[in-house]
Amino acid sequence: MTTVPHLRTEIPGPRSRELHAQREAAVASGFGITLPVFIERAGTSTLEDVDGNTLIDLASGIAVTSVGAANPVVRAEVAAQLDRFTHTCFMVTEYEGFVRVAEWLNEHTPGDFDKRTALFSTGAEAVENAVKIARAHTGRPAVLVIDEAYHGRSLLTMAMTAKEHPYKTGFGPFPEAVVRAPNANPLRGQGADAALAEIERLIAEHGPEHFAALVVEPIQGEGGFVVPAPGFLPGLRRITDAYGIVLVVDEIQSGLGRTGMLFASAHEGVAGDITLTAKALGGGLPLSAVTGRADIMDAAHPGGLGGTYAGNPLACAAALAVFEVLDDPGLLPGVTGIERSIRRHLEPLVDELAVVAEVRGRGAMMAVEFADPGTLAPRSDLAQRVAAACHAAGVIALTCGTHGNVIRLLPPLVIEEAVLEAGLDILTASIRTVVAEEAAA
Structure with a gap:
């Protein structure tokens, strides 16, 4: 070389x-x-x-090309699919790749429960659809997010994102019903117990019946690669269980092998009710996924989820190749x-x-x-x-x-x-x- x-x-x-x-x-x-x-x-x-x-x-397209920007397995699978067809729209006529990607994610995503998966195109779409699903399941409006979080560039995900510039400057007003909670950042002296106590206080202040979902990155991405203090993620799991809030774990940047485990939340032994993947999922092609408990995922009515390009066949072929690489022991x-x-x-x-x-x-x-x-x-x-x-x-x-x-x-x-x-x-x-x-x- x-x-x-x-x-x-x-x-x-x-x-x-x-x-x-x-x-x-x-x-x-x-x-x-x-x-x-x-x-x-x-x-x-x-x-x-x-x-x-x-x-x-040392960037991997911001964690997108995790198996390499020219991985031969990904290239071969996408080329084979390209020979068959490029698109039909899964909401019009179905194709097997979409189902196979969903099956792999249902099997490998943390959580010992029956799962369902919905595929989309971008990480922001995954976040927005997770909120939609949580609202449909709970009948509640609000979302609790963590300080220093980054969740995307759409209007809702900008509201959920902490960093003002360059992501939010001049683009408001943003959707309401987003409440920001403290992070457990060890370098800044923010311990898990104090952060969790403040989150409990915020939930009590607004009323537990106000919150559909709590969305958290197990390791923050744009916020600075902050690894939360030990006990923070398990504490969030206990709190959301206690109040019937859907715990959404945003693994868009940290998932699919990036941290040395398939999912970063597994380091803490925590499974979200819903887990989000994107970036590395498509091996360089646009693909994202919302994977979660079957009863929560099926709360959205037929036709309530989708997208013209959601789970495009070429991107699904790339994802199946990524899974093949990830399966290497x-x-x-x-x-x-x-x-x-x-x-x-x-x-x-x-x-x-x-x-x-x-x-x-x-x-x-x-x-x-x-x-x-x-x-x-x-x-x-x-x-x-x-x-x-x-x-x-x-x-x-x-x-x-x-x-x-x-x-x-x-x-x-x-x-x-x-x-x-x-x-x-x-x-x-x-x-x-x-x-x-x-x-x-």
Whole structure:
């Protein structure tokens, strides 16, 4: 394998700059961009741009291409389906792939109970339909969400999302009946007991009969890859059981092997009444799913759920290929190995550099947060500069966090050890360089 990253030009190169100028003349400016390079082809864990630069992918399209952006199993299954037909709309005429995807999710999603699955196209659709189903089941209107949460870009999911900019700025008013509850963020001194007590208080204040659903990410995504304090998720399970509230576990970013288990909620031994998947589910094609207790899922009346593209045949073929890769007994132990490598590179920086506040996460869903020592004031400027240094060196890394002060790592679950090591070497060197420049300024 050629040593990576392999850079023939600066990043972005001349052809990417040319295409980006064309993009600016053709595409609405509301679409943001992390790194303005145009991709020509992909490997297992690398991307080659139009200038011939080979970049290390530590983003996986924001956890979408978890089995690689050009996985041969996914490509073969999608190609075979493409030869048969591209679409019929499952609400008009049925096809087997939709059923097979639902069966796999019903079998593998946490929860020892009879399940049903509904397929859609995007993560936001999955969240919105979970709320619809919970409302139909309970007859209640409101949704309880967790601070620092991210659930999507539609109007309802923007209301459920905590981060104001860039997701919500100028787009209101938003749907009502969304109540925000505290998170159990260990770095910020927010323990599980105190957060759960406040959630109990909020439920009592509004009345339990007000809440259809409590929606929670088992590890927060855009909010900063926050792993909740031990006991928080089980506590939410107890509270929702006590008040007849539907517990919706949003595994859109954390699910399907990303954390070293098929579902991140399994680390806490918690099963949602409804579990949401998307991103990695379609192996790069648009697909999302709502999987839950049969009695809850069947509360929606016939015709109440659906979508023209929901569970598209090509996306279902891709999902079945993803499941085949996930069924490899060596895959999840390999994800645990990814976590060990990331921690080995990054955890020493916590003691070495005062502004490196924490390294956290699970499996191949890891992050490093930058904050001033003592006050923990977020340092988004450092995170941005580290990401830019990685990009210039040929490593695709993403920022996240409510204040943009976190670097998140989402390498493909199938990343080669040598590629991962090279990417982590560049990341750690970038962090040291940026912090040294800060100290010298």
